[in-house]
Each structure stands twice: as C-alpha cells, then as structure tokens.
Amino acid sequence: MSSTLENELGEIYEREVEKLIEFERKYHSALGAADVAAVVQAFRFALEHGVDKVTVQMLYDMINDRSGD
Amino acid sequence: MRLERIILKSFGCFDRRDFDLSDGVNLIFGPNFSGKSTLVNAIFFALTGKPIVPKVGLPAMAQSGASSGTAGLSFRNGEHSYQLFRSTQGEVQLRQKEDDEKWRILFTGKRSADEDLRQKFHFSYHQLAAATFLREGEIFEFLARQPADRRDVLHALLGIDRLMEVRQRFLEGRRIARREEKRIQDHQRSMRVTTVKNHREEIERTEAELKNLEGQYELLTGEGSQSGDAALVTELTQAQERFQKEIDGLIQERATVLRGFTDVDHLRTSIKEIEAATASAGGLEKGRDELIQRIGSLNSQVHTLATECETLRQLIDSDHGHCPTCHQPVQQKIIESILAEKEAGKASSQRELETQQKTLDKQTENINALRGLKQRHQLMQGKVEQLERIEKQLAKLQREFDGVASRLGALQPTPPPQTSPGSDALADPTQLAEQRRQLKYRIDSLRRQLDRLNREEAVIAHKLEELHRTQHQANQILRTRLSFELACDGVDKTIASLQQTILQPAEKEIQRWLERMDLTRFSQIDLKSQHLLPSLNVEGVERNLMLLSGSEKMMLYLCFKAALSEALGTLGFFVFDDPTLHLDPDRRGAMIDFIQQLAEEHQVIVTSNDPEVRAGLPDAHLIETMPHTSHV
Numbered sequence: 211m212s213s214t215l216e217n218e219l220g221e222i223y224e225r226e227v228e229k230l231i232e233f234e235r236k237y238h239s240a241l242g243a244a245d246v247a248a249v250v251q252a253f254r255f256a257l258e259h260g261v262d263k264v265t266v267q268m269l270y271d272m273i274n275d276r277s278g279d
Numbered sequence: 280m281r282l283e284r285i286i287l288k289s290f291g292c293f294d295r296r297d298f299d300l301s302d303g304v305n306l307i308f309g310p311n312f313s314g315k316s317t318l319v320n321a322i323f324f325a326l327t328g329k330p331i332v333p334k335v336g337l338p339a340m341a342q343s344g345a346s347s348g349t350a351g352l353s354f355r356n357g358e359h360s361y362q363l364f365r366s367t368q369g370e371v372q373l374r375q376k377e378d379d380e381k382w383r384i385l386f387t388g389k390r391s392a393d394e395d396l397r398q399k400f401h402f403s404y405h406q407l408a409a410a411t412f413l414r415e416g417e418i419f420e421f422l423a424r425q426p427a428d429r430r431d432v433l434h435a436l437l438g439i440d441r442l443m444e445v446r447q448r449f450l451e452g453r454r455i456a457r458r459e460e461k462r463i464q465d466h467q468r469s470m471r472v473t474t475v476k477n478h479r480e481e482i483e484r485t486e487a488e489l490k491n492l493e494g495q496y497e498l499l500t501g502e503g504s505q506s507g508d509a510a511l512v513t514e515l516t517q518a519q520e521r522f523q524k525e526i527d528g529l530i531q532e533r534a535t536v537l538r539g540f541t542d543v544d545h546l547r548t549s550i551k552e553i554e555a556a557t558a559s560a561g562g563l564e565k566g567r568d569e570l571i572q573r574i575g576s577l578n579s580q581v582h583t584l585a586t587e588c589e590t591l592r593q594l595i596d597s598d599h600g601h602c603p604t605c606h607q608p609v610q611q612k613i614i615e616s617i618l619a620e621k622e623a624g625k626a627s628s629q630r631e632l633e634t635q636q637k638t639l640d641k642q643t644e645n646i647n648a649l650r651g652l653k654q655r656h657q658l659m660q661g662k663v664e665q666l667e668r669i670e671k672q673l674a675k676l677q678r679e680f681d682g683v684a685s686r687l688g689a690l691q692p693t694p695p696p697q698t699s700p701g702s703d704a705l706a707d708p709t710q711l712a713e714q715r716r717q718l719k720y721r722i723d724s725l726r727r728q729l730d731r732l733n734r735e736e737a738v739i740a741h742k743l744e745e746l747h748r749t750q751h752q753a754n755q756i757l758r759t760r761l762s763f764e765l766a767c768d769g770v771d772k773t774i775a776s777l778q779q780t781i782l783q784p785a786e787k788e789i790q791r792w793l794e795r796m797d798l799t800r801f802s803q804i805d806l807k808s809q810h811l812l813p814s815l816n817v818e819g820v821e822r823n824l825m826l827l828s829g830s831e832k833m834m835l836y837l838c839f840k841a842a843l844s845e846a847l848g849t850l851g852f853f854v855f856d857d858p859t860l861h862l863d864p865d866r867r868g869a870m871i872d873f874i875q876q877l878a879e880e881h882q883v884i885v886t887s888n889d890p891e892v893r894a895g896l897p898d899a900h901l902i903e904t905m906p907h908t909s910h911v
Contacts, residue, residue: 219438219773219777222777225776226773226776227765227772230765230769231765234768240758241758241761241762245758245761245765248762249765252766253445253766253769256448260441261444266451266452269452270456274755274759
C-alpha cells in the first residue's frame with residue numbers, strides 16, 4: 211500500500227462509517243456520534259498498533275465504554 | 280527512488296563486481312548464462328531480502344563455493360543517498376551518506392528490516408513484485424494463479440490483509456457483544472415473568488377502605504364522647520374501689536407488723552435499747568469461758584484434796600505407823616493435823632466451786648437472754664423494713680387513689696348525656712365500646728394488610744428498577760453490538776473503497792497506456808472483477824488477459840504493471856527481465872517503444888539478449904554481461 215493511502219486509511223474508514231450510519235437505518239436509529247467516534251478510534255488504534263498487540267477485549271472496551279456514555 | 284549502482288560480492292555468478300546505473304533506460308545485455316537475471320535478482324534481493332524467484336533458498340544465491348554472498352544497492356531517495364546491503368545469511372545494513380561524504384550506518388545486523396524500509400522508503404515486497412519488477416516467466420505464473428491467490432496478492436498489495444485482520448477482531452468483538460446481549464435478554468425475560476403482577480390497585484383499594492373505616496371510627500368516637508364519660512366514671516369508680524381495697528389490705532398488714540408497738544417510732548426506740556443492752560453485754564461470752572476454766576480447775580483441786588484426805592484417813596486407821604510410800608515411822612498427831620489442814624482446804628475449794636458454779640449459771644442465763652435480744656432485734660429490724668415498704672406502697676396507692684378521685688370529682692358535675700332518639704344503641708357505652716373495638720380490629724387488620732402490600736410493592740419496585748437498569752444495559756449492549764457491526768461493515772466498505780481508489784485509477788492508467796501504444800481495440804479495462812486479472816472489452820467482446828495472444832498478453836501485462844505502480848505510488852523505477860522474449864519483430868518494436876515512453880518519466884532497467892532490442896535502444900545505458908564473467 212502506498213504511504214499516502216496508508217495515511218488516509220483512517221479518514222477513508224471514517225468517511226465510510228459516516229456514510230453507513232447516515233444511510234443504514236439500523237445504524238442511524240440506534241447509534242450516535244459517540245459510537246462512530248469510538249468505532250473509528252478502535253479502527254485507528256488496531257491499525258496503528260497492529261492486531262498482534264491489540265486484543266479483542268481492548269477493542270470491546272473502547273467501543274462498549276464509549277457506547278455507554 | 281533512483282538506483283545508482285549494483286554492488287555484488289560472491290553473488291550468483293559474480294565474484295566481486297559493481298554495476299553503475301543511470302537515469303532513463305539501462306539495458307543489461309548479454310547472452311544466456313551471462314548473469315543478466317542475477318543482476319535483476321540482486322536488485323530485488325537487496326530491496327526485499329527475498330529472491331525474485333519464489334522457493335529459492337537464500338544460500339543458493341551465493342556464488343558457488345562461497346559461504347555467503349552479498350547484494351548491495353546504491354540509490355538516491357529524495358535529497359539523500361543510501362547504500363543497502365544484504366547477505367545471503369540474512370544480514371542487512373543500511374547506510375546514509377552524510378554531508379561530509381561519509382557513510383553513516385542507520386541499521387545493521389541480522390534482523391527483519393522490511394518494516395523499517397517500508398516506513399522509510401514506502402515500498403513493500405508485494406509492491407515491488409507486482410508493480411515494479413518483471414521476472415522471467417512471471418506472466419505465465421500470474422495467469423496460472425487461482426482467483427483466491429490473486430485476491431490474496433491484491434489484498435497484500437493494498438494492505439487489505441491487515442484490514443481483514445482488523446475486521447476479524449471486530450467480528451470477535453461482535454460475538455462477545457451478542458453473547459452478552461443474549462445473557463441480558465435471558466435475564467430480562469426471567470425478571471418479567473415474576474414482575475407481571477403488582478399490588479398498586481389492591482393498595483389503592485385497601486387505602487380507600489382504611490380511610491373510610493378510620494373516618495367511621497373518628498365519627499363514632501366523637502358521638503360516644505358523652506356516653507363515654509359514664510363508662511369512664513364506672514371504670515374510675517372500679518379503679519378507686521380496687522385502690523381502696525389494696526390500701527385497706529396494706530393498713531391491716533401494717534397493724535399486724537406493729538403488734539406490741541404503738542408505731543414505727545416506738546419500734547425503733549426498742550431497737551435502740553436492745554442495741555445498747557447488747558453492746559454493754561459484749562464481754563459475757565469471754566467471762567463465761569473464764570468461769571468454766573476456773574470451775575474445772577476447782578473441781579480438780581477438790582478431787583485431789585479428797586483423795587489426799589482419804590489416804591491420810593487410811594493411814595491413821597492403820598496400826599503399823601509407817602508411811603505407805605517411804606515406809607518411815609510417822610506420828611499420829613502430825614497426820615491428823617495434815618488431814619485437818621487438807622479437809623479445810625477442800626472445804627474452802629468446795630465453797631468457791633459452788634460460788635463459781637452459781638456465777639456460771641447466772642452468766643449462762645444472761646448470755647441466753649442476750650441471744651434472745653439479738654433475735655428480737657433482727658425481727659424488729661425486719662418489721663421496720665416491712666413497714667417502710669408498706670408505707671411506700673400506701674403512699675403510691677394513695678396518690679393513685681387521689682388521682683382517680685380527682686378525675687371522678689371532675690366528672691361528677693357533668694350533666695347526663697343528651698341522647699338522640701335514634702342513637703339509643705350508641706348511647707349504650709358497652710355497645711359503643713364493642714362497635715369501636717370491632718372497627719379498631721378491622722382497621723388494624725387493614726393496616727397490617729397495607730403494610731404487607733407496601734412491602735411487596737417495594738420488592739416489586741426494586742425489581743422494576745432492576746428491570747429498568749437491565750433494560751439500560753440491554754440498550755447499551757445493543758449499541759455495542761451494532762457498533763461492532765458498523766465497524767465490520769466499515770472495514771468492508773473501506774476495502775471496497777480502497778480497491779476502487781487503487782484499481783479505478785489503475786484501469787484508467789492502463790487505458791491511457793493502451794492509447795499511447797495505439798492498442799485502442801482494447802477497451803473497458805476491469806481489474807476488480809477477477810482480482811487484478813485484467814478483463815477487457817476487445818472489439819465489443821468481453822475477454823480477459825488469458826485469452827489474448829502471447830505478445831498482447833506481455834504488452835498488456837507491462838501496461839498493467841506501469842498503471843498499478845502509478846496507482847500505488849510509483850517508486851520511480853522499473854526492472855524488466857527480458858520483456859521482449861517470444862515477441863515477433865512488430866511487437867518487439869512496440870515493446871521498445873513502450874520502454875522508451877516509460878523511461879521518459881521513470882528509470883527503467885531491462886535485460887535482453889536480443890541485438891534488435893540493443894539496436895532499438897541506442898540511447899540506453901548499456902551493461903554488457905558475458906558468460907562466467909562480466910564487464911561494463
């Protein structure tokens with residue numbers, strides 16, 4: 211992957227997630243900005259540190275804690 | 280990135296050789312077995328640490344007979360010059376040229392440097408293999424790949440494999456959320472079953488009934504107040520009588536206790552007199568003991584004297600005139616005088632004994648009288664205490680009696696109650712009291728029932744609160760699960776978007792190259808549907824690369840590489856190993872034209888043993904190789 215693309219990956223993901231929450235009924239009826247932020251943060255975190263170092267529990271806590279805000 | 284020099288030591292067929300490279304086209308020209316592909320492999324190996332031909336072990340790349348070989352590469356990236364060396368034993372060293380023209384080692388040793396190189400120079404093994412290098416026979420391997428393999432290559436090329444791993448983590452997170460969601464739903468269901476019924480209605484009904492009964496009770500109490508006075512008078516009179524009886528009983532008891540005394544003071548005076556008498560008779564016991572000892576002594580004395588007198592009389596009555604003890608002759612007169620003396624002593628002691636005996640009897644009598652006094656003292660003391668208790672009780676009863684009498688006195692003047700004609704039953708204190716008692720019983724019963732209902736309601740409220748809390752948890756876990764689903768879908772969309780971002784420009788770039796190469800009969804290039812395998816419309820017919828002629832395949836494949844390189848972020852150079860192989864003269868000319876056009880923007884390194892290619896690239900930087908040896 212080109213470095214430019216890699217740098218943009220987080221932004222691409224965020225755009226795609228925002229599109230999903232805007233157009234998918236099951237998402238926009240239940241989720242809010244905090245959830246989107248948590249999901250994007252978890253994605254960036256996993257990508258930045260590598261899946262070998264990021265456990266499922268870490269991602270779960272990130273998303274679940276933010277969802278509970 | 281511009282490659283400047285290939286530096287070999289005991290690598291392939293080369294012992295120790297350096298090959299300078301220039302911008303534009305670099306043609307490595309030589310016959311078969313002269314080391315052309317070795318140079319291509321050396322560049323690839325130096326950059327990636329892997330041989331360009333898969334499944335070749337690193338030691339096999341060293342020169343025959345050498346324990347290790349090294350491939351090095353001088354290159355320029357941005358403002359800096361670098362040297363990268365790799366040994367077939369896995370050692371790697373990267374140097375950077377400093378301003379003072381000295382080389383500084385950035386890293387060295389046996390280590391995996393791929394990530395460091397990727398970070399620093401932004402290239403990867405997959406990018407180099409797929410978009411920068413063309414190795415001999417590669418196109419046939421590419422075409423023979425299964426779609427799944429090509430998809431893996433595409434994923435590796437775009438970094439999708441990492442995204443897939445992230446997606447897998449999200450899927451596992453969603454699994455956990457689903458499990459948790461199910462647990463909470465089960466809990467909710469179990470709670471709903473037990474909390475379907477609540478006591479709200481029953482509590483309201485009981486409260487209303489209770490209020491009604493309490494109202495009735497208050498009304499009844501108000502109406503019966505006057506009748507109640509009579510009942511109270513009766514009750515108080517009864518209490519007064521009871522108190523009087525108790526008082527009388529106590530007075531009688533007091534009289535019994537005081538029998539023989541006029542009053543308590545008299546009793547107390549007598550006690551004091553007894554105490555004085557007993558105090559004065561304190562030495563009686565001791566005197567009596569002394570008397571008893573004295574009497575004993577006198578008794579003994581009288582008895583001794585009587586014995587001696589008897590002995591002396593026997594001596595006088597005997598005729599032999601000798602002492603029975605010492606057998607000496609004794610005079611009768613002397614014996615008689617001794618006897619008289621002894622008799623007189625005996626009589627004196629006997630008198631004294633009698634006197635002492637009388638005194639002892641008197642003392643004994645006094646002591647007995649003293650004991651009697653002490654017993655009487657104790658008895659009188661008990662009486663005093665008993666009298667004090669009676670007095671207290673009498674005082675208390677008298678107060679209560681006076682209180683009752685006072686209340687009675689207050690009630691007595693009250694006029695008789697005015698009863699209405701219809702309230703005869705209520706006017707009767709007994710009936711009224713019974714009615715009130717029944718109402719009170721019902722009220723108490725309802726209050727207890729209300730308490731029970733309220734307690735149960737509190738339990739239900741607690742459960743409802745828990746249900747509410749669980750519902751909150753359920754909502755939260757639903758959001759978590761949906762978030763994970765969103766995260767997964769987001770990764771899918773990102774992968775699709777990434778493919779679109781890379782493949783769409785690549786498709787356009789291929790189209791542009793085809794137009795530049797005047798191959799316009801190929802159109803509508805599609806790289807996505809068959810995972811990188813170019814699918815194209817040839818004069819109105821959908822075909823993929825596999826179905827084209829050999830020369831078309833090669834032309835299109837190189838266009839594909841150039842386009843992919845551009846889309847991924849070009850590295851600035853291409854290395855093609857014998858791209859004109861199997862091409863007819865026309866296609867060879869087209870390929871040379873393609874290489875020259877590519878070299879207008881990039882550094883191109885090409886190998887060939889075809890003189891026509893050499894002739895077709897007159898401006899190329901020529902690197903000639905010879906079998907088993909080489910020279911520039």
